[in-house]
Amino acid sequence: MPRFMVFVRATPSSEGAAEPTPEILSAVGTYNASLLAAGVLLAGEGLVPSSRDSVRITPGASPKVEEGPFPTNELVSGWWILKVKDVQEAVEWARKCPEGCGVLEVRRIAEMEDFGEALGEEGRKREAEMREQMEKLARGE
Structure with missing residues (x-):
């Protein structure tokens, strides 16, 4: 199943000195919980200004x-x-993002097969090993 990154574009508010309101933080927390409950959330973070x-x-x-x-x-x-x-499902989830998050951009994350033969067998092997190591790190191993 493909992975998609949903980017939240910065706004003057998100880049300003003011902290997000408790209301928007609560709304985003509820949104995150719905993504997690549906089994579609792999990761997500906010960035400081x-x-x-x-x-x-x-x-x-x-x-x-x-x-x-x-x-x-x-x-x-x-x-x-x-x-x-698919991208349509990613867009459906992005459309549920609470008001106040800003403009969202949905992009599919490239997989090894997206590079065709250019990656080569050695490149595929190296990429698979790297992904396995990253998964271990994510699990704390």
Whole structure:
């Protein structure tokens, strides 16, 4: 079953100094519980404003490192990873997100088969081993 990432786009409010209201935190908590109860939630987190502990690194011969804050229209303020049957189901869940979260973007997470033959047998083996190690870490092993 495919996995989808639902990005929450940042807003001036999410990037501001004010904390989220208890009402929105409660609504998002209820939403998260519904995702979990349905068995579709794999992970999800909110992000602190880009003015706190945020760095952008632009690759190149001499990578450029910039500290936040960054323009709101370039930011994500949170995310969920859902495991659902298709993009339509991911969109259905995203549409249930409480008012006040901001603009959402739904994108399918690439799987090994999405890379065709370019990954090669060795690349597939290495990727499978890496995923197994990540799952062990997630379980605390």
